[in-house]
Amino acid sequence: MKNLFTFLLLFCCVPWVFSQAGHIMQGVGSVNMSMGGAATAQPLDISGALHWNPASITAFDQNQIRLDIGLFFSSPELRSTVPEFDSNGQPTGNFFSGRTEDDRGLSPLPALAYVIGSEASKHHWGFSAFGISGFGVTFPESASNPINMPQNMGGFGRIESDYSLLQLGVAYAYELSDQWSVGIQPTFNYASLELIPNPTANPTGAGYPSTDKASAFGFGGQIGVFFDSGSGFKAGTSYKTTQIFGAFELDNTYLDGSQSTNEFTIDYPAIWSVGLGYSLGQIDLALDYRLVNYENTEGFDATGWSPTFSVAGFGWDNISVISAGLQYKRFPKVPIRLGYTYSSNPISSETAFFNIPATAIIKNAFQLGIGIEAGSHLQIDGVFHYGFSGDATSGPVYNPQFIGNFPPYGAIPGSEVSYEMTTSMIMFGAQYKW
Template structure:
């Protein structure tokens, strides 16, 4: 029974995260999400503090437990265009275009955190289980969209991906003085990956790319933080989350002709710097964060292009900046209201957009509206509504490794295009309980 319960917990948390800033969740829990994810210098709840700055956990003096659960909806669209050729191989001047809509449906998004603090103590401890990263699409096979044509007709057929990352964190914060705190958080990670078709495997000359069932990998890393509280409303924080280094996914492949094979692929979670400012005055709390995400040093994202055997080497994502901001109004008794905004750069450059078809969850602008209701000194419930927009479609040429000699470096097909964009929405609710003395 115990083993079954642990497996169930892994399944719940590790199949839940579908991200918006590349493959990084913009926030954790209803309170932090409603502030646009800003918490590095303004910790309003324990989940946001643990996720973005372990040192800020020192601001919590009670033993508190918090659980959040969201329902996440996304609506990606995948479009492609290819030139048509006559029987001699000459272009006709006509083009074949189509669009496929994702039919994935709703995904759960949970977060669990607990903090042990005590008034007058310089030590604060925390533990958490967060779904912090993921991507996933389900584009059905189609005869009206070139990229989703059956593989025996030159397309990829059904495109399905499912990547998720569960992170367990154990946090320690220490108050150096009444104003300064430091924090450290070792992190342990569990990730799963499913790819249909699997472009990281070698294609068969007769059966194309195989399908790979779900595989898992474990990783580890850490986060370090500094926090300053002036005592007169101004606060600031900084943190560094190291690259979360993973072992290889071992992907078991099945080709269209029922032959089988195996390949390995590695995806790390990128290192990230966060800087945050906070200001509290009267009935208002204001927060702003800046993050810098280093995809160029993360396996699976730093490499780009084709291998000599025509498998895909990696996504080829560039480093990005993320800006989060939020404001909380506390003028209504026991009912704080919050507005949040998140801006994210796009890590996908147009010349390699083709490689990221399985990972289209890039949201440029996200808006959040949230509130809490303080039932008593012990209990509070939280809620948030999120809407996200990609801004404009990410697009680039279709690529074919057989065209590299004529169209280096990736073999862009002349006159072709692949593009994808999406919107996201989410409703999340949470509850927290303080163990008062």
């Protein structure tokens, strides 16, 4: 049983730090979030424009600065079922099942943007600092769930992780004509990661180790095209390249006090976005489609066990994201916004075990926002977000010792692991223009 639980727990603290729409925030800032993240062709604020299509910052003919702060809360739930074995290692026909709820608190989500623009100039510049991914999980020790059983009972006990990613961008956009604009934006990234335990390290007789917080730097870029007919219809497309990171250098400490070091690389996937927008009188509409290329991203492309029983990768599929938003300006100084976001699930039943507990895979998200124009220069915005994962992600529990009888990963007959969750967030922001 102890060996079984050791392998069962292999991935229990990694993937949650990678998850929202996949592990990508659906929007940036309170205005963009309230529109479901749609902004590729409908630049209502500078944060959404800089994040999804740098060419669209030509829509802003004044210098503007914007700051948003959000508080993100999630309530994931992890379930597992494993067969019980007798002293000879044979199944008894009984099963042990349980569930654990996360007890982590609020996580901050910052966004800062600045655009330099003028109606008299075809050149526009933008600068941004966005927290585009930052999550963690804390599942307490529990004797009623196989995954969270105390260590002296063969489980792991408390499961905890922390991950954050900050992206800096410098954008340049040029107006080719009154209708067409192009833009380019190099991006620079900083990420930190802490794992308890660390399944990317080789296990010893003392099991898998815990790590200290490690950091890594990455870089990439984005290009975009924006079309504004001048009569209400807008269109745009952008491509954000893979954000290539250096390896996390993880310092490991095993339960017996021994130490080791290993490296693990996690890149940020390439994203292609295409969008439509329409503005007429009191209504602004926005619709975006995104393709997130996980299948060609290091850290997500491979899956399964390494020869030493460490993780080979997460095995995520590419995902599609649809964002839609509506802004209603019946009261010109108090716009009201509604947004919806749909995301497909990158985790199949075959790889569910290798992604315990990637519970922030949000299938449906709804947003309600409001703005207040406090004078000719200042605007204040707020948004409330609620999301849920839809059907639970589930699959069999794997054990490398079973690979000979149940290839390729060693599925344990009758076992299952599943997870689902809801998320909520409140965010406020202010924009000043001159």
